[in-house]
Amino acid sequence: xTGERERLEPLQAKADEVLASWPGWDGESPYLELxxxxxxxxxxLGHRFVPVAAGRHLxxxxxxx
Numbered sequence: 001x002t003g004e005r006e007r008l009e010p011l012q013a014k015a016d017e018v019l020a021s022w023p024g025w026d027g028e029s030p031y032l033e034l035x036x037x038x039x040x041x042x043x044x045l046g047h048r049f050v051p052v053a054a055g056r057h058l059x060x061x062x063x064x065x
Contacts (some may be wrong), residue, residue: 011038015045025049 015036025031030052036045
């Protein structure tokens with residue numbers, strides 16, 4: 001399991017960094033849910049609700065960059 005942990009730790013850190021860089025949802029306006037997914041296992045690494053207005057700058061990606 002050590003190899004999996006070594007692969008997952010930097011991926012989790014990057015997912016946390018990217019999700020934290022988006023503005024938080026105010027709890028009232030329309031929102032989108034951003035989800036970070038491990039491309040190998042399809043496991044959800046995290047999520048964040050953001051205002052719809054912030055979503056204008058989103059695009060879907062198939063691989064980590």
